[in-house]
Amino acid sequence: MRSMRVDWPVLMRAGLGQLGLRPAEFWALTPAELQMMLGGGERAQPMGRGGLAAMMVAFPDDVVGNGDDR
Template sequence: MSGFDWPALMQAGLRDLGLKPAEFWALTPAELRVMLGEAQGNAPLARGRLDALMQAYPDLRGANDDG
């Protein structure tokens, strides 16, 4: 079973975006996502996650004289 909801994607592409079937099927999933206005990339790193990473991976530079 595919992870794509094909009926919903086809409806969004063909009906909502007005694509012709050949145009729809020529798109990559990433291109369709952009056309549908989905956010790209990962969400920015929030302060809480940064703090957790800093605690898990402390900067040890300067902890000894090696530099």
Template sequence: METGLGVLGLAPAVFWSLTPRELQAILRGKFGVSSEGAAPTRVQLDALMRQYPDREA
């Protein structure tokens, strides 16, 4: 909300009517694309799964 209303200056009705995908597009258009927070690649996920295997209780 802070980003949508404060930084982007969207009206509350506009902010609340946005879909998550629309908000993401606005943020990418305003601030560019960042790999931070992106979904892990298959290789990264496999490495995490080896490092932190599921344990059965």
């Protein structure tokens, strides 16, 4: 599987600079919300099964020792 690479400096410049978001507002957005705010919502495609699987590998929910015992 291919790992997902995020160009954080570009996204942060767009969100904080171009859109004028505060840091807390930027970090509270989902990737889809940020994409829509930047004008890419019309072309956005739903995430496929492969994309979801790659995201689950890159960002697992079941992290041992994170202190969150819900």
